[in-house]
Each structure stands twice: as structure tokens, then as C-alpha cells.
Amino acid sequence: MAGDGEFERDQNYIATRITADGRDGYPVEPGRYRLVIARACPWANRAAIVRRLMGLEDVLSMGIAGPLHDERSWTFHLDPGGKDPVLDIERLQEAFFRREPGYPRGITVPAIVDIPTGQVVTNDFAQITLDLGHEWAAHQRDGAPDLYPEERRDEIDDVADKVFQDVNNGVYKCGFASTQGAYDRAYRRLWERMDWLEERLRSRRYLVGDTITEADVRLFPTLVRFDAVYHGHFKCNRQKLTELPALWAYARDLFQTPGFGDTIDFEQIKAHYYVVHSHINPTGIVPKGPESGGWLTPHGREELGGQPFGDGTPPGPPPQSERVPSLD
The missing domain is CATH 1.20.1050.10 (Glutathione S-transferase Yfyf (Class Pi); Chain A, domain 2)
Incomplete structure (x- = not known):
């Protein structure tokens, strides 16, 4: 919160990208990653929409946090046993801490988690949708739209x-x-x-x-x-x-x-x-x-x-x- 009472959003996200060439150490691989969203969150809603439009459901699984959370982060309280069935965690915070113990910034959705290590890869919501639209092109459905055509960028x-x-x-x-x-x-x-x-x-x-x-x-x-x-x-x-x-x-x-x-x-x-x-x-x-x-x-x-x-x-x-x- 700024001194004049204005809300200031923390926009320091984990900017690692999942790309076709794997230049950040995370290549696009079907089944390797899990997109975590919350139906409540508008920023996560974007990622859910683009995943649907691109037809990536079979190659990028999706975990859905419930609508409630506390200061420690989003939880999977709607899942059986209160745990994400793929990541086996109760709170999204656990994936952030596996990437960086004591991660000091916001635990936000959408986040993409590397399933083998259980570590969050990125929570950069603006870049996530762009990459789902282009870096994952080899795995998109036939007829997937181009949401970011070069001539109109x-x-x-x-x-x-x-x-x-x-x-x-x-x-x-x-x-x-x-x-x-x-x-x-x-x-x-x-x-x-x-x-x-x-x-x-x-x-x-x-x-x-x-x-x-x-x-x-x-x-x-x-x-x-x-x-x-x-x-x-x-x-x-x-x-x-x-x-x-x-x-x-x-x-x-x-x-x-x-x-x-x-x-x-x-x-x-x-x-x-x-x-x-x-x-x-x-x-x-x-x-x-x-x-x-x-x-x-x-x-x-x-x-x-x-x-x-x-x-x-x-x-x-x-x-x-x-x-x-x-x-x-």
C-alpha cells in the first residue's frame, strides 16, 4: 500500500519460462507440468481459458485450488483429503518453498508446477498465456486460434x-x-x-x-x-x-x-x-x-x-x- 493509500500490486513473479527449446531449463513436455488455478481468481482465469482454447487438456493437467485461503496461500480444500491428487500437497505454498525455501513474495495463481520435482516453475500470469499460445504449439489441437498474431501485437x-x-x-x-x-x-x-x-x-x-x-x-x-x-x-x-x-x-x-x-x-x-x-x-x-x-x-x-x-x-x-x- 502506497503512502497515499493507493493499492500497489506486487508484480515480482517467478519469470522462468517453459519453452519449446527449453532455454530456461524447462522444455515443453506433455505430462510433465501441472497448471494450478483457482476458479475464483481472474488472473488464473486467463490461463484456464487459453488452455481450453489451445486444447492442451491432455498434455498439461490442471489442479484447482478452492476459493478460500489464508496468509499462507491457496489450499486444495475441495479435493479429497484436502490435497491436490497429482502434486500431493495441501497448499500451493509447498511448491513455492520447494523452489525457494521461505519464498518471500506472494503465493499466487496461476502457477505451473514441475511434477517430478514438485517445484513451481513460474507464476508470471501474463507470460503464461502467451507461452501456452505459442511455445506449446506442437501439442495444440487442430484448429487452435492464434490469440497473439504478429501483425497485431x-x-x-x-x-x-x-x-x-x-x-x-x-x-x-x-x-x-x-x-x-x-x-x-x-x-x-x-x-x-x-x-x-x-x-x-x-x-x-x-x-x-x-x-x-x-x-x-x-x-x-x-x-x-x-x-x-x-x-x-x-x-x-x-x-x-x-x-x-x-x-x-x-x-x-x-x-x-x-x-x-x-x-x-x-x-x-x-x-x-x-x-x-x-x-x-x-x-x-x-x-x-x-x-x-x-x-x-x-x-x-x-x-x-x-x-x-x-x-x-x-x-x-x-x-x-x-x-x-x-x-x-
């Missing part, structure tokens, strides 16, 4: 950075601000950027070009949590997402696209924020609403053209063990 990076600073991280700057001034600044920046996104998406189906890109993957996890958590819990309450016509239709379009909505568990999302953030919600009461059925209503975005996967195809259904509760 500058625009994708520019849009994604604006979204990160003002929206992805902006909601946290509102929620975790400890002074009125810090909150007011974050709130203003958030809604200036939301208005910018609303205008941008009035005439285009996706944020960059006419297909889904990394920019869309990075915005969606914040939008899908907006009304359920950020509007009230984080005081981002000028409007609900459902009151922003273009953004609400855009978010529904993505939610109904295979690989997006099928990664979302609203109950786990709400349980995490409303229980873990006891300094914001000391009673620990988890709200019943909002109703989620609206996510399945027609969005009409097809009229703007574009193809979600470009020349590719949608992914198949998720494995049975990874399916989330249906909204039907």
Missing part, C-alpha cells in the same frame, strides 16, 4: 496494457484503497476506461481485429466478475455491467463462446472475495445474487461480423472433472 499490447492498468487492476485499486483520495482517483480512471471500452465495442465485435485475441482473454475475467463482486464489494458502483449495452453484449458473446463461460463458477468467485477479504466484509456473508441466467441470453453481436476463432474452430467440451456448474 503492438495494438494488442497497447489495449491490454490500458485494460490492465485501469480495469483489471483498477477494480482492486478501488476495493483496496485506504484513503478517499486514492479511491476517487482509481474510480475515475476505471470509469474513464470503461467508457472508452464501451465506445470501442459499439462498432467492433472484439477488442482488436475481427477475432478473439489476448486482449479479449484479459478483459473478460474482470467483466464476468463485475456485477457479482466488483460493483458492490469493491465499490465500483457507478453502473452495473448489465447497464452498459455494448460491454454487456460483448461479455455475453464471450461467455457463450466455448472456452470462456465454461471456466466460470460464480459461487466460488463470490465465496473467495466476500469471505477472504474480511477487512472489507468482516461478517463474511456471501450475497445470493445477482442472478446469473442473463449470461445465456441472446447478445446480437454476430451482426458486427468477425469470427471468434478466425480460420480455426471452437474447442470441444471440457473434461468431466473440470466442468463447472451449469447456469441452465
Whole structure:
């Protein structure tokens, strides 16, 4: 927390990469690594989406931490015996400590763990999705989309950075601000950027070009949590997402696209924020609403053209063990 009450995110992550050539000592190998996420976490949500879109379920297994944690890290409290069935650990912290005893920074998801050693390889969430999209290309499904096409990377990076600073991280700057001034600044920046996104998406189906890109993957996890958590819990309450016509239709379009909505568990999302953030919600009461059925209503975005996967195809259904509760 900065001296002026502004929330500052620690962005010092383990930057080791898993690459096709293994230049950091970790070559891409089917079955060697385990991606650890939490359904509650928006940063981990990105990795779950890209893994689905690339069709990597059979080569990169996924552990799912429960929505609750304490100062020692995410736990596998939803798994039988309270342990991840592959890594045989109760807390993600154990994988970080095996990499660096007494690891001093945040124990965060997503994280990729080297199964043979039990050590975390990386928790650099921004790089993880880029590498799943390109370094793992030899093991992707037929028809996997290119989420980071070379000719559009500058625009994708520019849009994604604006979204990160003002929206992805902006909601946290509102929620975790400890002074009125810090909150007011974050709130203003958030809604200036939301208005910018609303205008941008009035005439285009996706944020960059006419297909889904990394920019869309990075915005969606914040939008899908907006009304359920950020509007009230984080005081981002000028409007609900459902009151922003273009953004609400855009978010529904993505939610109904295979690989997006099928990664979302609203109950786990709400349980995490409303229980873990006891300094914001000391009673620990988890709200019943909002109703989620609206996510399945027609969005009409097809009229703007574009193809979600470009020349590719949608992914198949998720494995049975990874399916989330249906909204039907």
C-alpha cells in the first residue's frame, strides 16, 4: 500500500519460462507440468481459458485450488483429503518453498508446477498465456486460434496494457484503497476506461481485429466478475455491467463462446472475495445474487461480423472433472 493509500500490486513473479527449446531449463513436455488455478481468481482465469482454447487438456493437467485461503496461500480444500491428487500437497505454498525455501513474495495463481520435482516453475500470469499460445504449439489441437498474431501485437499490447492498468487492476485499486483520495482517483480512471471500452465495442465485435485475441482473454475475467463482486464489494458502483449495452453484449458473446463461460463458477468467485477479504466484509456473508441466467441470453453481436476463432474452430467440451456448474 502506497503512502497515499493507493493499492500497489506486487508484480515480482517467478519469470522462468517453459519453452519449446527449453532455454530456461524447462522444455515443453506433455505430462510433465501441472497448471494450478483457482476458479475464483481472474488472473488464473486467463490461463484456464487459453488452455481450453489451445486444447492442451491432455498434455498439461490442471489442479484447482478452492476459493478460500489464508496468509499462507491457496489450499486444495475441495479435493479429497484436502490435497491436490497429482502434486500431493495441501497448499500451493509447498511448491513455492520447494523452489525457494521461505519464498518471500506472494503465493499466487496461476502457477505451473514441475511434477517430478514438485517445484513451481513460474507464476508470471501474463507470460503464461502467451507461452501456452505459442511455445506449446506442437501439442495444440487442430484448429487452435492464434490469440497473439504478429501483425497485431503492438495494438494488442497497447489495449491490454490500458485494460490492465485501469480495469483489471483498477477494480482492486478501488476495493483496496485506504484513503478517499486514492479511491476517487482509481474510480475515475476505471470509469474513464470503461467508457472508452464501451465506445470501442459499439462498432467492433472484439477488442482488436475481427477475432478473439489476448486482449479479449484479459478483459473478460474482470467483466464476468463485475456485477457479482466488483460493483458492490469493491465499490465500483457507478453502473452495473448489465447497464452498459455494448460491454454487456460483448461479455455475453464471450461467455457463450466455448472456452470462456465454461471456466466460470460464480459461487466460488463470490465465496473467495466476500469471505477472504474480511477487512472489507468482516461478517463474511456471501450475497445470493445477482442472478446469473442473463449470461445465456441472446447478445446480437454476430451482426458486427468477425469470427471468434478466425480460420480455426471452437474447442470441444471440457473434461468431466473440470466442468463447472451449469447456469441452465
